[in-house]
Amino acid sequence: xxxxxxxxxxxxxxxxxxxxxVVMGGSAGGFKAFSAxxxxxxxxxxxxxLVVQHLRPDDDGLFxxxxxxxxxxxVIEPCDKQQIERGHVYVAPANYxxxxxxxxxxxxxxxxxxxxxxxSIDVLFxxxxxxxxxxxxxxxxxxxNGDGAAGMLTIKESGGLTIAQDPTTAEYPVMPxxxxxxGAVDEILSLEEIGQRLVExxxxxxxx
Amino acid sequence: xxxxxxxxxxxxxxxxxxxxxxGYDFRSYARASIERRIKLFxxxxxxxxxxxxxxxxxxxxxxxxxxxRYFSIAVTEMFRDPLVYRAVREEVVPLLRTWPHxxxxxxxxxxxxxxxxxxxxxxxxxxxxxxxxxxxxxxNEALDRARAGIYEMDKLQEATRNYQQAGGKRSFSxxxxxxxxxxxxxxxxxxxxxxxxHNLASDSVFGEMHLIFCRNVLIYFNRDLQNRALGLFTxxxxxxxxxxxxxxxxxxxxxxxxxxxxxxxxxxxxxKKDMP
Numbered sequence: 299x300x301x302x303x304x305x306x307x308x309x310x311x312x313x314x315x316x317x318x319x320v321v322m323g324g325s326a327g328g329f330k331a332f333s334a335x336x337x338x339x340x341x342x343x344x345x346x347x348l349v350v351q352h353l354r355p356d357d358d359g360l361f362x363x364x365x366x367x368x369x370x371x372x373v374i375e376p377c378d379k380q381q382i383e384r385g386h387v388y389v390a391p392a393n394y395x396x397x398x399x400x401x402x403x404x405x406x407x408x409x410x411x412x413x414x415x416x417x418s419i420d421v422l423f424x425x426x427x428x429x430x431x432x433x434x435x436x437x438x439x440x441x442x443n444g445d446g447a448a449g450m451l452t453i454k455e456s457g458g459l460t461i462a463q464d465p466t467t468a469e470y471p472v473m474p475x476x477x478x479x480x481g482a483v484d485e486i487l488s489l490e491e492i493g494q495r496l497v498e499x500x501x502x503x504x505x506x
Numbered sequence: 507x508x509x510x511x512x513x514x515x516x517x518x519x520x521x522x523x524x525x526x527x528x529g530y531d532f533r534s535y536a537r538a539s540i541e542r543r544i545k546l547f548x549x550x551x552x553x554x555x556x557x558x559x560x561x562x563x564x565x566x567x568x569x570x571x572x573x574x575r576y577f578s579i580a581v582t583e584m585f586r587d588p589l590v591y592r593a594v595r596e597e598v599v600p601l602l603r604t605w606p607h608x609x610x611x612x613x614x615x616x617x618x619x620x621x622x623x624x625x626x627x628x629x630x631x632x633x634x635x636x637x638x639x640x641x642x643x644x645x646n647e648a649l650d651r652a653r654a655g656i657y658e659m660d661k662l663q664e665a666t667r668n669y670q671q672a673g674g675k676r677s678f679s680x681x682x683x684x685x686x687x688x689x690x691x692x693x694x695x696x697x698x699x700x701x702x703x704h705n706l707a708s709d710s711v712f713g714e715m716h717l718i719f720c721r722n723v724l725i726y727f728n729r730d731l732q733n734r735a736l737g738l739f740t741x742x743x744x745x746x747x748x749x750x751x752x753x754x755x756x757x758x759x760x761x762x763x764x765x766x767x768x769x770x771x772x773x774x775x776x777x778k779k780d781m782p
Contacts, residue, residue: 377756379732391754397538400514405538406754408581408722424545425538428513462691 317459318430319382319398320496323419323449325352325441329361332439333368334489335496336387341370344500345435346390347387348426349383350396350417352445357392365389378406390417397425413445423449432457435499437492438483439463441473450482461485461492516556521544528570528646531707532577540577545555547576578645579726580616584657584665585623586721587753591672593773594624598717598748599631608637608716611742613706613735614723618652619665622681623672625695625721630675634698640713642704653701655691657682662689666670694767706735711742718743722752729760736762740778749776 306480324331328351336347353361365387366373373387374380374500382388382402390396390406395417397405405425407440412418419438426434436453438446454460462483465471479481487495514537521533521540532540544556551569553559563570585591602608615621621641628634643649666678682689704712706723719740724732739749740762747767749757751774757763766776 303670366698377754378752379729379758379759380756390535394754397542399536399538405536407539407579408538408725409542409579410581421542425542428541429538 302445312506316433317345317435317499318402318433319426320347320435320437320500321350321426321453322347322439323350323423323441323446323473325415325419325443325445325470325473327333327440328352329364330440330469331463331489332365335437335439335493336346336365336369336371338493338497339371339500340497341385342383343371343385343465343496346382346384347371348382348390348396348398348422349387350390350419350422352415352419352441353390353392353417355393359391360503361392362389376404376406378404380404390422392417395421397421398429399465413443415443415445419446420449422484424452427452427458430458434458435461437461437463438474438477440468440470442470443473444480446473447476447482450477451480454482454484459484461487461495463492464488513556516560517544520544520556520560520563523563524570524574527564528574529585529708530574530577530705534707534728534734535577536726536728539579539726543576543579544573547573565673574643575647578616578643578648578650580645582616582619582722583661583668584619585672585674586620586633587773588671588673590721590750590753590775591623591627592775593770593775595627595673595748597629597751598681598775599633601626601634601746602637602716603631605716606636608633609713610637610717610719611713611715611739612637612639612641613704613718613739615643615652615701616645616648618648618655618701619628619657619661620719620721621652621699622655622691622695623669625699626669626674626681627672628698629695637698639699640715641699641701644703644705646703646708649701649703653696655696656688657691659684659687660688660716706738707731710739711738713742714744715742715747716744716747719748719750721750722755724755725752733761736760740765743778745778745780747778749778750774751776 362375371387375391376388394406450460460483462474464486465475467488525531571583669678769777
C-alpha cells in the first residue's frame with residue numbers, strides 16, 4: 299500500500315487509506331434506507347460501495363436504475379470481472395450472488411440461494427472479509443429475515459467495522475436486530491447518522 | 507482467527523494437491539467462489555481448517571470426489587433468461603438456416619436443462635433435424651442426469667412460463683412425459699444431442715462449430731482460464747459463427763473483444779468476425 303508523507307502532527311488512521319470498500323445489505327424497506335444513506339454522499343466519495351438488496355428474479359436492473367436517481371454517485375449493475383472503482387456504487391444483479399476478488403474485481407455466481415436469496419448479503423460480506431479482512435466496513439439495513447447476520451459476524455471477527463441500522467428506526471427491524479443479537483455489530487446508528495459517519499470517514503483528501 | 511494470507515496459502519496447497527493427485531485443475535478458477543465452495547465443504551465435514559483436509563484428499567478418493575463435486579455448480583433451469591432464447595430464435599436461427607448442417611457446442615451444460623431448451627427452439631424453427639448439439643461438462647454425474655433428462659415436475663411448471671416468455675409456439679407439455687412427481691423429456695429431443703465429458707481447463711477443441719453456448723461458466727474462471735476457454739471457442743467457431751455467454755459475462759472484459767461483433771448486447775450474443 300502507498301504510504302503518504304504526513305506532517306509531524308499525529309493523525310488518526312486514515313479511513314480511506316486503511317479501508318478498501320463499504321459493503322451494504324438490505325431487504326424489505328431497503329430501498330428507502332439505501333437512498334437515505336447514499337444521497338448525502340459527495341461525488342468523488344473515496345471508497346467503492348457494494349450493495350446487495352434482495353430482489354425479485356425479474357428485477358432486470360430496475361432497482362439499480364431507481365437507486366441511481368437518488369444519489370450523485372454513479373450506480374452500476376456490474377458484469378463479472380468488472381474492475382471496482384472508488385466512488386462508484388455496485389448493485390448485485392437479480393439472480394446472481396456478488397462477491398469480490400482480492401484483486402479488486404467483481405465476481406458473480408449463480409450458486410444455490412443462501413437464506414432463500416440470490417443475491418445474498420452473507421455471500422457478499424463473507425467474500426469481502428476473506429478478500430480484504432479488517433479493511434472492510436459493513437452496513438446492514440432494514441429487512442424481514444436473517445440474511446447478513448452471519449456475514450456481519452465474519453467481518454467483525456476479521457477486524458472490520460460493522461454498523462447496523464438502529465432497529466427502532468428501521469421499517470423492518472428483524473434483519474439488523476438479528477445481527478445485533480449475534481454480537482456482530484460495532485455501531486448501531488440511524489440512517490442519518492450512518493450517512494454522516496460515511497461522509498466524515500470518507501472525506502479524506504488523501505488523493506492518489 | 508487465521509489471517510487472510512494464511513488462508514489463501516492453504517487454499518493454494520489444497521488446489522495443488524487435487525491437481526497432482528487427481529488431475530482436476532481448479533488452480534485457475536475464480537478465487538472468491540472456490541474459497542466459498544471450500545468453506546461450505548469444510549462445514550459439511552466438521553473439519554476446522556483447510557490444512558486438515560489436505561491429507562484426507564490425498565488418501566481418500568471418495569472424500570476427494572465429494573470435494574470436487576462441491577466445485578461443480580450445477581444450478582440451471584429450462585429457458586433460463588427467456589430473452590436469450592428469444593434472441594437465438596430471432597437473430598441466430600435465421601443465419602443458422604443458411605448452413606446445410608449446423609453444429610452447436612453447449613459447453614458446461616451441467617444437468618442439461620438448457621440443452622433441451624435449445625433443442626426445443628431448433629425444433630420449432632424447423633432446423634433441429636440438420637443440427638448436432640455437442641453437450642459437454644467436466645462433471646460426469648451432472649452429465650448422467652443430463653442424458654437421463656428427468657426433472658422434477660415443480661421445476662418444469664416453472665419452466666413453462668419461461669418457455670412462453672422465450673417465444674414458445676406450442677404447449678410446453680408436449681415436450682415431456684409426466685409421471686408422479688417427475689417428468690422425462692421427450693426422447694426425440696435427445697436424438698440430435700451428443701453428451702460427452704470435456705474439461706475447459708485441460709481438454710482441446712474437437713470440431714468446427716456454428717454456435718457455441720457457454721452460459722455462466724466463465725464466471726467461475728480467472729482471467730487466464732477464461733482466455734483459454736475463449737481461445738478454444740474462437741478456434742472452433744467458423745467465421746460468422748455465434749457465441750452466446752451468460753447475461754452478466756461481458757466479452758469486453760476479456761482479451762477477445764476485438765475478434766467478435768455484438769449481435770445482441772443484452773442476451774450476450776456475439777458473432778465471430780471475418781478476419782482478413
